[in-house]
Amino acid sequence: MASLTKRVLNLNKLFKHVDNYTKRLSSNFTYFPDNEKPVEGETLKMNMMQAINNAMDLTLKNDPTAVVFGEDVAFGGVFRCASGLQEKYGNDRVFNTPLCEQGIAGFAIGLATAGATAIAEIQFADYIFPAFDQLVNEAAKARYRSGGQFACGALTVRAPGGAVGHGGLYHSQSPEAFFAHAPGLKVVIPRGPIAAKGLLLSCIQDRDPCIFLEPKILYRSAVEEVPVDSYTLPIGKAQVLREGDAATLVGWGAQVHVLLAAARLAESRLGARCEVVDLVSVLPWDTETVCNSVKKTGRCLVAHEAPLTGGPGADIAAAVQVSAPLLCCCVLLWADVCCCVLMCAAVC
Numbered sequence: 001m002a003s004l005t006k007r008v009l010n011l012n013k014l015f016k017h018v019d020n021y022t023k024r025l026s027s028n029f030t031y032f033p034d035n036e037k038p039v040e041g042e043t044l045k046m047n048m049m050q051a052i053n054n055a056m057d058l059t060l061k062n063d064p065t066a067v068v069f070g071e072d073v074a075f076g077g078v079f080r081c082a083s084g085l086q087e088k089y090g091n092d093r094v095f096n097t098p099l100c101e102q103g104i105a106g107f108a109i110g111l112a113t114a115g116a117t118a119i120a121e122i123q124f125a126d127y128i129f130p131a132f133d134q135l136v137n138e139a140a141k142a143r144y145r146s147g148g149q150f151a152c153g154a155l156t157v158r159a160p161g162g163a164v165g166h167g168g169l170y171h172s173q174s175p176e177a178f179f180a181h182a183p184g185l186k187v188v189i190p191r192g193p194i195a196a197k198g199l200l201l202s203c204i205q206d207r208d209p210c211i212f213l214e215p216k217i218l219y220r221s222a223v224e225e226v227p228v229d230s231y232t233l234p235i236g237k238a239q240v241l242r243e244g245d246a247a248t249l250v251g252w253g254a255q256v257h258v259l260l261a262a263a264r265l266a267e268s269r270l271g272a273r274c275e276v277v278d279l280v281s282v283l284p285w286d287t288e289t290v291c292n293s294v295k296k297t298g299r300c301l302v303a304h305e306a307p308l309t310g311g312p313g314a315d316i317a318a319a320v321q322v323s324a325p326l327l328c329c330c331v332l333l334w335a336d337v338c339c340c341v342l343m344c345a346a347v348c
Helices: 004-020 048-062 085-089 100-111 129-139 176-180 195-207 255-270 286-296 313-321 334-347
Strands: 043-047 066-070 095-097 117-121 155-161 184-188 209-214 222-228 239-242 248-251 275-278 281-282 299-303 328-332
Touching: 043 048, 043 195, 048 085, 048 117, 048 195, 048 209, 048 222, 066 100, 095 209, 100 117, 100 129, 100 155, 117 248, 117 334, 129 155, 129 176, 129 286, 155 195, 176 184, 176 209, 176 313, 195 209, 195 222, 195 281, 209 334, 222 286, 239 255, 248 286, 255 275, 255 299, 286 313, 299 313
Parallel strands: 066 095, 066 117, 117 155, 155 209, 184 209, 248 275, 248 299, 299 328
Antiparallel strands: 043 222, 184 281, 239 275
16 A cells, blocks of 8 residues: 555656646757767767768778769758768769659669669658558568569658658658558668667668658757778667666667656656666567567656557567567557656556
8 A cells, every 4th residue: 555655646646747848849969979989989960961971982992883863852851961072072973863652662663673872851751651652562571572582672752751840741750550561561760869870770781672761850950970891780679778677668769768767767766776678660669679678677658759559669669569568558659758757667
């Protein structure tokens, strides 16, 4: 009875703070830079846009078959991720395309299957849907269609996604769940500059089609000391960014930083240390790392910007319940995170 009373009192304390958390704008969060370097050697301070540019620069330099293309890419693109590349490598390797996402994807698939390294940019992830058929029915099914005799080739489709707080219906969407339903694709979402460079280089070197969704709010707000040399990070391998035993918090992209802030809040207010896991990729996703964490903590919270219905969180929650039956499991969207983490740590 005493234990129950204590939990109720803790819950009452939390309710006083609910209004403050729900008023927080989706674009208002604290960025937590990576301190660990994936490789030794010289580093340079870069934001995420510069890290992505650097990854494509290294690819164009080292791979003579590599080409970068998309709408307005010749002058750097809307977010300037390709800035300076056409001047450096010529307009036959870095060039504009017509305003036709289906055409961009179809052209990219043709290049990749012919042996080139294709890096296509969709100006906003919200505009990727005209290319959906090409990506899920052609690129993703190359191995299946050929009975395993050939692959799609080196095809990476970059697209800025996620919320910024003012993007409206055509500049705020997170479409990762649509592509996560398509076997044959890899869907990767970085959390910052170091991760973005290493994961993008992994995608470019992969011989299966990769959808690389870049949280656009991080382009300039995320700054880290990024290794200058080329390096890769494994796709499909989650990273435990903060160890704990009170609850497992799972996210990807910009949402990771919201979870890190929520974990700090739970520790400062409740003395509960939460474990934070960056999924890194939603297809494939690292079942082993997530489930091992949940077996330790007994509680799991999955948070993402993608719509709740049919979102990746539902798949993760279902897999966790099968592999690691637990006390509490919930899936939620961005604005609810801080309050729900506190509730999960205090009450469940």
